[in-house]
Amino acid sequence: MAQIVIYRGAEVAGKTAVAVSGGRILALGTGDELIGAFPGAIVRQVSGSFRPALLDGHLHLLAYGRALGEVDLARLDLAAACAALTAARARASGWLRGRGANAQLLRQLAAEPELLRRLAPLRIWAHDLHTLLTDPESARALGLDRHVPAGGAVELGPDGLPTGLLRETAALPLAQAAEEDEGGAEAAVNRAIQALWRHGIVGAVTFETPEGVKAVGAATGKLPFRAYVYETGHDIGSGARPHRMGHRSALVGAKFFLDGTLGSRTAWLVAPYADGPGRGLPRHDPEELRSRMRSLARRGFSVAVHAIGDAAAEAALDLIGPLPAADAPHRIEHLQLVRTGFAERLRATDVTASIQPCHLAQDLEDARRAWADRLDRAYPYRELAEAGVRIALGSDAPVEDPSPALGLHWALRADAVGGGRRHSLDLAQALQGYREGVYRSVGMRCENVGPGASANLALYAQGPEHGDGPVLVLSEGQEVFKADGAYVEA
Numbered sequence: 001m002a003q004i005v006i007y008r009g010a011e012v013a014g015k016t017a018v019a020v021s022g023g024r025i026l027a028l029g030t031g032d033e034l035i036g037a038f039p040g041a042i043v044r045q046v047s048g049s050f051r052p053a054l055l056d057g058h059l060h061l062l063a064y065g066r067a068l069g070e071v072d073l074a075r076l077d078l079a080a081a082c083a084a085l086t087a088a089r090a091r092a093s094g095w096l097r098g099r100g101a102n103a104q105l106l107r108q109l110a111a112e113p114e115l116l117r118r119l120a121p122l123r124i125w126a127h128d129l130h131t132l133l134t135d136p137e138s139a140r141a142l143g144l145d146r147h148v149p150a151g152g153a154v155e156l157g158p159d160g161l162p163t164g165l166l167r168e169t170a171a172l173p174l175a176q177a178a179e180e181d182e183g184g185a186e187a188a189v190n191r192a193i194q195a196l197w198r199h200g201i202v203g204a205v206t207f208e209t210p211e212g213v214k215a216v217g218a219a220t221g222k223l224p225f226r227a228y229v230y231e232t233g234h235d236i237g238s239g240a241r242p243h244r245m246g247h248r249s250a251l252v253g254a255k256f257f258l259d260g261t262l263g264s265r266t267a268w269l270v271a272p273y274a275d276g277p278g279r280g281l282p283r284h285d286p287e288e289l290r291s292r293m294r295s296l297a298r299r300g301f302s303v304a305v306h307a308i309g310d311a312a313a314e315a316a317l318d319l320i321g322p323l324p325a326a327d328a329p330h331r332i333e334h335l336q337l338v339r340t341g342f343a344e345r346l347r348a349t350d351v352t353a354s355i356q357p358c359h360l361a362q363d364l365e366d367a368r369r370a371w372a373d374r375l376d377r378a379y380p381y382r383e384l385a386e387a388g389v390r391i392a393l394g395s396d397a398p399v400e401d402p403s404p405a406l407g408l409h410w411a412l413r414a415d416a417v418g419g420g421r422r423h424s425l426d427l428a429q430a431l432q433g434y435r436e437g438v439y440r441s442v443g444m445r446c447e448n449v450g451p452g453a454s455a456n457l458a459l460y461a462q463g464p465e466h467g468d469g470p471v472l473v474l475s476e477g478q479e480v481f482k483a484d485g486a487y488v489e490a
């Protein structure tokens, strides 16, 4: 019989102790009851409250894992960037990787050849991934001072040597060289999973390239983390079908883009932006997408469509509403602006609303300007919930931090966008969005915390809605994260 562990002293589904064995909850009760029932058990004294562990309804495991291995230079000035890079150089052997730098910071760094030499070998991506900064020696080692790839540019300094700034195709050989010692895609996914466990997250819906699909399948074969994978729709071959990848993950769907983003004013709108020309455009021809989606849905793929603007949302629903049903319902990603009556349409088609409240942290000011005349229809979380639409909440990591505390903060305060009270979820709706909503969005049943259920629990002093992170996280009964002092052995 598998080892039994009793955690006593914390609130758990109305009781004060839980016994865990073989990945499942064996029993709930008081500490004394459970110790009496299982005399050979290990007993651990805890405090606070156990909550069901959460899931993230939309993120990118491989990209998040890769981002975690890099220095985040977004919003840093030159002095702060130098400090962050120098500290990281002291910790890292091999390539030093950074990302998120703006054009001005890259130019300032490129003007510091001595600094770049100390940081070598170095690879920093600009925020838009079109420009890369390396150290002069690494550029020279790849012959980029003698031969510039077609479609690329290598910046030279007054001495005629590369400054390290490489643009477009000239960046690719360097990017490839810097990836070689990265430990591969599976190591990156492992890193992402470890980071998510610290946030009390034990599963996710993840959007991946073919490389990511493979890496997620391999990583979740070994680590207790559930992954429901959507692959880029254009990458899925004509014979492919949804399938399980080990017992914890599955390829369930295909993802397509209909528009861009609010920040770049490329979200596709019914009416022009309030603060500039144009109303965005569809990124792909909807007619062309239609037959592709139909073929995938017939083979059992759930179809997910990226739609941020209200015109994109309508077109997305026109496309996926009539598709044959798959094991996992079809879904729309982001839904940041909708037309009146959209929530009812969505409800009638059983399509999932996949929403990332933490985007509001970046979007709030943009939305107030771009959609000033239609704020009542922006971020309509409450309206969707009250219409009975299935809502799955997520973070879009690495675009935003995957902390549920951050997501809950914005889910509960979305009314800050203005335009009335159709935005904020209440706490019960939001927590449901981070668990039951995600399970149901992939066609899975959500278990109640009780005997027989998977032991997926997170122990908090108070709870994520208070800004707390967990101190102990169990995934399939394994202690996948444990803060110092999380328990004492009794």
Ligand SMILES: [Zn+2]
Binding pocket: 058, 059, 060, 207, 396
């Ligand atoms: Zn995403």
